[in-house]
Amino acid sequence: MNHRSADSRVMKKVSGRAVVPKSRILKVALDLFSSKGYEETKMSEIARRVGLSVGALYLRFRSKEDLCLELIRDQTKDYDELARRFTGAGVDPVQALGDYIEFCLEYAFRKKQLLSMFMREYRLHFIGPLRKTFLKSQHRIIRDILVAGAEKGVFRPMNYDDAALMIFAGIRGVILLKIIFGTGDAKTMSKSLFQLITDGIRKDTQ
Numbered sequence: 001m002n003h004r005s006a007d008s009r010v011m012k013k014v015s016g017r018a019v020v021p022k023s024r025i026l027k028v029a030l031d032l033f034s035s036k037g038y039e040e041t042k043m044s045e046i047a048r049r050v051g052l053s054v055g056a057l058y059l060r061f062r063s064k065e066d067l068c069l070e071l072i073r074d075q076t077k078d079y080d081e082l083a084r085r086f087t088g089a090g091v092d093p094v095q096a097l098g099d100y101i102e103f104c105l106e107y108a109f110r111k112k113q114l115l116s117m118f119m120r121e122y123r124l125h126f127i128g129p130l131r132k133t134f135l136k137s138q139h140r141i142i143r144d145i146l147v148a149g150a151e152k153g154v155f156r157p158m159n160y161d162d163a164a165l166m167i168f169a170g171i172r173g174v175i176l177l178k179i180i181f182g183t184g185d186a187k188t189m190s191k192s193l194f195q196l197i198t199d200g201i202r203k204d205t206q
Contacts, residue, residue: 020050025060026071034113038068038121065126072130075114079107083141093149094198100145101171101197102190104138108175109186115179139164146201155201167197 028049032041043064047057061067082103086096108115121127142164149155170193177183 020052022060022070023074025050025052025057025067026074029067029071030075030113030117033068033071034117034120038064038117038124043067068124069126069130072114072127075111076134080137082107083138087141087144087148091145091148093145093152094154094202096145097142097149097167097197098190098194100141101167101194102186104171105174105178105186105190109178112179115175119176119179135168138168142167149201154203156203158201163201170197 025046029041029046032046032049041064043057044054046067047054050057052060061070083100086100086103118127118131139161143160146155146158146160146163150157150160174184174189174193178189183189
């Protein structure tokens with residue numbers, strides 16, 4: 001029996017008509033949004049590139065905004081779940097902070113197209129709430145790591161909210177350096193940033 005893989009990357013046939021996988025549509029949309037920009041990309045161009053009529057594309061996605069939001073959800077669906085591994089009982093705060101920074105950089109460097117789109121389309125009204133939600137969730141994770149470290153006596157007492165925000169900003173800065181200038185790699189840069197941060201907050205560096 002001739003089995004086809006679930007991700008054959010070819011169009012399936014249903015009732016004699018080609019059905020384009022959602023993953024294919026999202027990939028083409030990401031390519032266009034990151035290279036041309038959201039405003040300059042037309043639904044008709046996305047439809048043409050994936051081999052659909054414009055009407056068929058609108059049956060799958062109600063609007064270009066809906067398509068863009070689905071793209072973002074698809075690209076980031078596992079991020080929060082993975083990031084939460086670095087908090088909780090039994091986690092070494094120092095190790096967790098280093099691992100979290102490295103995870104953030106490695107994940108971001110793999111998603112350069114998506115981040116390029118975020119940078120390019122900073123003023124899109126529907127992306128703003130997503131950014132705020134992301135900042136809030138990551139700020140909480142970093143803050144929890146810092147609090148756990150202080151409670152265990154390995155980090156100094158500090159303003160945890162401000163410190164978490166500055167660490168988040170440092171991570172974003174490294175990511176921007178990579179996207180704009182192509183500087184460094186995730187492992188080396190995460191170690192350098194971790195060293196800079198822990199030199200300031202660890203008790204044993206006093």
